[in-house]
Amino acid sequence: MPIRVYYEDTDAAGVVYYANYLRFCERARTEWLRSAGFEQQRLLSERRIAFVVRSVGGDYLSPGLLDDALHVASTIESLGGASLVFVQNVMRGPELLFRGRFVIACVNLDKKRPTPIPADMRAKLEELVQA
Template structure:
């Protein structure tokens, strides 16, 4: 049972510029790159809280892995577009975090995803509880 249920944290915004390497032969952002933009935004959100994922692995033996993604591709982004990735933690379970992420160009919603990440013991590769110090950091944004 989730410890925080149906509670939205303040969103964070991460800017991204579309480069040539992000586009496909049609000149629009290749579909998988939206997921890359979201991954970077989640990582930067944790970094802003002072959470170093390499240190978590080395010192605490935990890593975060994507468990589930549900994505909607609504409009295409193109070369040189300035985008914003909006990231909200919407649920925290004992061993998981659920994010709502949106990618916008100005006011236009291009992409929306629900991403669940699991906290995993890196030695046994099994789900493990989110450590209390980390939970406290994440809840402090509520």
């Protein structure tokens, strides 16, 4: 997913503010799920499930700068019963700026508890893990 660094994304020195890498990755995961056929709003309203961040770890390797054209690459590292692990790289051309690892839990909105990933979603996600 392409990202342009705007003034609002930077600190006073014109460097991408560290927390904004998490925002970039959130957007990329949402668009990744959409491209796999799963829109977040439909999951919320029709299935009463949401995917929430359970834990996150990241390595900041090089600064993004004002007006940079970045790209967020998202892949599934592993798939559990009620969770999946995304690895996401924020790149400027071939240069890796940030690498994040996100544990995402599938949660039943009514019970506010983890719930198994629905079978149809699991089948599609399993295809993408192997790809």
